[in-house]
Amino acid sequence: MVASTPAERPEPDGSDVDSTLPTVSETSPTVSEIGEFAVIDRATRGRVQAETTIVGPGDDAALVAVADGRVVATTDMLVQGRHFRLDWSTPEQVGRKAIAQSGADVAAMGARPTAYLVSLGCPPATPIAVTDGLTDGLWLEVAVSGGSIVGGDLVQSGQVVISVTALGDLAGRPPVLRSGCRVGDVVAVAGRLGWSAAGLALFGAGIDALPDVLAAHCVPSPPYEQGPIAAAAGATAMADVSDGLVADLNTLAHASGVGIDIRSTDLVVDPELLQAADLVGEHALGWVLGGGEDHALVASFVSRDDVPQGWTVIGVVIEGDGVTVDGASAPNAGGWDSFQR
Ligand SMILES: Nc1ncnc2c1ncn2[C@@H]1O[C@H](COP(=O)(O)OP(=O)(O)O)[C@@H](O)[C@H]1O
Ligand SMILES: Cc1ncc(C[n+]2csc(CCOP(=O)(O)OP(=O)(O)O)c2C)c(N)n1
Ligand SMILES: [Mg+2]
Ligand SMILES: [Mg+2]
Ligand SMILES: [Mg+2]
Numbered sequence: 001m002v003a004s005t006p007a008e009r010p011e012p013d014g015s016d017v018d019s020t021l022p023t024v025s026e027t028s029p030t031v032s033e034i035g036e037f038a039v040i041d042r043a044t045r046g047r048v049q050a051e052t053t054i055v056g057p058g059d060d061a062a063l064v065a066v067a068d069g070r071v072v073a074t075t076d077m078l079v080q081g082r083h084f085r086l087d088w089s090t091p092e093q094v095g096r097k098a099i100a101q102s103g104a105d106v107a108a109m110g111a112r113p114t115a116y117l118v119s120l121g122c123p124p125a126t127p128i129a130v131t132d133g134l135t136d137g138l139w140l141e142v143a144v145s146g147g148s149i150v151g152g153d154l155v156q157s158g159q160v161v162i163s164v165t166a167l168g169d170l171a172g173r174p175p176v177l178r179s180g181c182r183v184g185d186v187v188a189v190a191g192r193l194g195w196s197a198a199g200l201a202l203f204g205a206g207i208d209a210l211p212d213v214l215a216a217h218c219v220p221s222p223p224y225e226q227g228p229i230a231a232a233a234g235a236t237a238m239a240d241v242s243d244g245l246v247a248d249l250n251t252l253a254h255a256s257g258v259g260i261d262i263r264s265t266d267l268v269v270d271p272e273l274l275q276a277a278d279l280v281g282e283h284a285l286g287w288v289l290g291g292g293e294d295h296a297l298v299a300s301f302v303s304r305d306d307v308p309q310g311w312t313v314i315g316v317v318i319e320g321d322g323v324t325v326d327g328a329s330a331p332n333a334g335g336w337d338s339f340q341r
Helices: 036-044 091-108 128-145 195-205 211-218 226-232 245-256 271-280 284-290
Strands: 053-055 072-079 112-122 148-156 161-169 186-190 237-240 259-262 297-301 312-318 322-325
Touching: 036 128, 036 148, 053 148, 072 091, 091 112, 091 128, 091 161, 091 211, 091 226, 091 237, 091 297, 112 128, 128 148, 195 211, 195 271, 195 284, 211 271, 226 237, 226 297, 237 245, 245 259, 245 284, 245 297, 245 322, 271 284
Parallel strands: 112 148, 259 322
Antiparallel strands: 072 161, 112 161, 186 297, 186 312, 237 297, 259 312
């Protein structure tokens, strides 16, 4: 491998050094003014814990009851300028997205989220209206996904960074792995595709239109409950779509040692995406195939009869290696790679 010289590296576009904070109000004190423990207090006081929380925030660690003797565990982080911008999203939307990103991974194992640990880094000048907004958003999404926030961390950093660890319960079922696709299975999707990418394109072009599409970029809507439903229906493999449909199906194909062929005519391209595509001069199907961050669920099932309500069959598992669309490779649907953009 040849190390790239500075001259070969792409110029930074500035997006990853964004450290702007919204001026929420002239009167909001900052995090440094009220101090770490007061901010933590505001993030935890009065919030209702799930039944499985034995010890919640306030001690050295939380204690969580594990119903079936195993716990699903996953973590993801959001970095300002890379995963969100505070001039595009409200703090509440960022909080919701942070929970959704990890909660969707729990659902993709076939489990139900039970507990979250939230670590926050922020500059000292962060208004507490921002940390309060984040807290509200985190708890709003927890109310959708299930579970509760049992602890976390708060540190000073140059930009806003949020890391969410989620735990989940499989209710005695086996986990649904990425490696379980078998030739002849059908592949189905639950949840929206392409919306987040369409919103990102609108934001990027500075077009203030289609508010539902912009909101879908700021707050994904993972179909949390469909994870356990698919597992109970016998899903053979599953993942959430964070990097892009083709990219995430590729992880299933590679882990399972198979090919997956998607039929483009079976993909739902919502009319709002066609409108957005007209506005920015891009292709809506490209967003559906290559856009990430909607956190839809994709899964394989032995037959069409196993596919639960709320899922749309979009393809089949075939012999081969990787993902094809209508039998051909999809070179423009590579999806997100944290170090390529
Ligand atoms: N720094 C790391 N150390 C250990 N495991 C990691 C690390 N980063 C990612 N992984 C693991 O690699 C796998 C793929 O990660 P990722 O692509 O982020 O999955 P997802 O898109 O579901 O969040 C996951 O099982 C994750 O736990
Ligand atoms: C400012 C900004 N630029 C670009 C994007 C697009 N984007 C950022 S991360 C990502 C993919 C998912 O992020 P990743 O860190 O890979 O999450 P994971 O797959 O681990 O869930 C996408 C499409 C964005 N959300 N915000
Ligand atoms: Mg991840
Ligand atoms: Mg995932
Ligand atoms: Mg990713």
